[in-house]
Amino acid sequence: xxxxTFHRGLRDVKIASWNGVNSYGTAYDFxxxxxxxxxWTVETDQAEGDDVVLDRYSKIIAVTVNIEQAAVDLEAxxxxxxxxxxxxxxxxxxxxxxxxxxxxxAIAGRSASSDGNSDLHIFVPKCKIAxxxxxxxxxxQYSFPAAEFQGVNEGTVNGMLRMRKFTxxxxxxxxxxxxxxxx
Amino acid sequence: xxxxxxxxxxxxxxxxxMATLTGGVFISGELGREGITRTSAPTAFDSNGYLKPCxxxxxxxxxxxxxxxxxIEQVSSATQVIEIYVYQDSGYTSIDTAxxxxxxxFFGYQxxxxxxxEWIGTLNRERDGGALDGASMARQEWLTIEVIGD
Numbered sequence: 001x002x003x004x005t006f007h008r009g010l011r012d013v014k015i016a017s018w019n020g021v022n023s024y025g026t027a028y029d030f031x032x033x034x035x036x037x038x039x040w041t042v043e044t045d046q047a048e049g050d051d052v053v054l055d056r057y058s059k060i061i062a063v064t065v066n067i068e069q070a071a072v073d074l075e076a077x078x079x080x081x082x083x084x085x086x087x088x089x090x091x092x093x094x095x096x097x098x099x100x101x102x103x104x105x106a107i108a109g110r111s112a113s114s115d116g117n118s119d120l121h122i123f124v125p126k127c128k129i130a131x132x133x134x135x136x137x138x139x140x141q142y143s144f145p146a147a148e149f150q151g152v153n154e155g156t157v158n159g160m161l162r163m164r165k166f167t168x169x170x171x172x173x174x175x176x177x178x179x180x181x182x183x
Numbered sequence: 184x185x186x187x188x189x190x191x192x193x194x195x196x197x198x199x200x201m202a203t204l205t206g207g208v209f210i211s212g213e214l215g216r217e218g219i220t221r222t223s224a225p226t227a228f229d230s231n232g233y234l235k236p237c238x239x240x241x242x243x244x245x246x247x248x249x250x251x252x253x254x255i256e257q258v259s260s261a262t263q264v265i266e267i268y269v270y271q272d273s274g275y276t277s278i279d280t281a282x283x284x285x286x287x288x289f290f291g292y293q294x295x296x297x298x299x300x301e302w303i304g305t306l307n308r309e310r311d312g313g314a315l316d317g318a319s320m321a322r323q324e325w326l327t328i329e330v331i332g333d
Contacts, residue, residue: 006251006260006330008298011291114251114260114330116295169293 003165005118007111010036013067015079016174018104018126022157027108027174028079032070034144036109038122038161039064041150063151063161065107065124068144072135080105080129080147102129107149110172119166123176125158127151185212186327187242189294190265194238200284203277204269206237214239217314219270227270234318236277239268251330258332264303267323270315275308278321282307285323294327301326 013033017025041062047055069076074094078085082103083096104126111120131148153160164176171182184192187210194200194208201208206227214223219239221228227237243264251260267285271277282305291299303324311320 004333006333008328011299112293112299114296114298114328114333116293116297 003118003167005120005165006114007118007120008114009112010034010109011112011119012110012172013069014108014172014174015076016106016108017079018106018154021155022125022175024106024125024174027172028076030067030069030076031073033067033109034070035066035068035146036107036122037066038124040161060160062153063124063127064130065127065149065151066131066146067107067149068146070142070144072143072145077133077145079103081133104128105149106174107151108172108174108176110170117166117168119168119170121164121166121170121172121176123158123162123164123174124149124151124160125162125175126154126160185210185242186245186263186265186294187211187240190240190267190289190325193288193292194240194267194285197284197288200281200288203281203284204236204238206235206270208238208240211239211241218268220314234270234272234315236269236271236281238270238281241266241268245331248328256332258330260328260330263327263329265325265327267325269321269323270311271319273319275319275321278307278319282321282323289325294329297327297329301328 010033013030013036014027016027040060043059043061045057046053074092078094081096082100083094086093106125108123127149129147130150133147135145137143151160166180168180170180191208191210209224219227229235245261245263247259247261269278269281289300290302293299303326305323307321309320311318
């Protein structure tokens, strides 16, 4: 235990629809993943008396997840927004209407280690867009869609966040694999 | 094993690449200061003395990047640029084919002691100004990032 490994970069991100506790739709590759950042949301309070702090209350209540993608992928946007995606030979069309409900999704990411083996996999089993979904088209700049999610507690199986460090190079799956490798 | 030898091993193991680089893959540590010559690498030349498509891998200095440092554990992260020179006698057909294959072989590839490789760039349509005297040349550069001592 206590694998001391160094990690760098973001090799892979996948998203899947959340169907129920430890039950997900087919994992979809988040093509050109640029960023997956996590912030534990901590609720805190303190009891003061006699001019000092007597007690500290701290509890992790949620996880904030930000992801950013290099590709403009309407299928990924559709999965995240609950819109309506239509595709034919001529176009893909994503329609977002006022009655669309933002769905819960699962997000997983993978970061490679310096020894070429110890993959770090991060899994947020149940989350929903909780901030603005950003998109910008600018002169001389790539467009990188980005969104902020809040991960909530799914239950006892996967909780609100799971980090798993494998001892060999391992494919990213939703839910996370329990064995190393890719098959 | 040196990093340039790591590259050489992966290149020589790829049948598709070696079908193009019929003259072989060499590393700077095994050649003299003039690189590929008829003396240092005779297999790179055909029976008429013309240069066959071939490659020379050369590693630059290993440089600490100060991103990861632990003085007690003697751990330090470092970067190193690897240059792959691809040659042919004239024209660039084989060079272009080899460059495409090298990109496939190394983009995101991870050695057992490194992070995934990063492509720095490709300089093509060059001519060798050294011992190969005007032979067609291209250079592809890769960045390796590793943690020494972990």
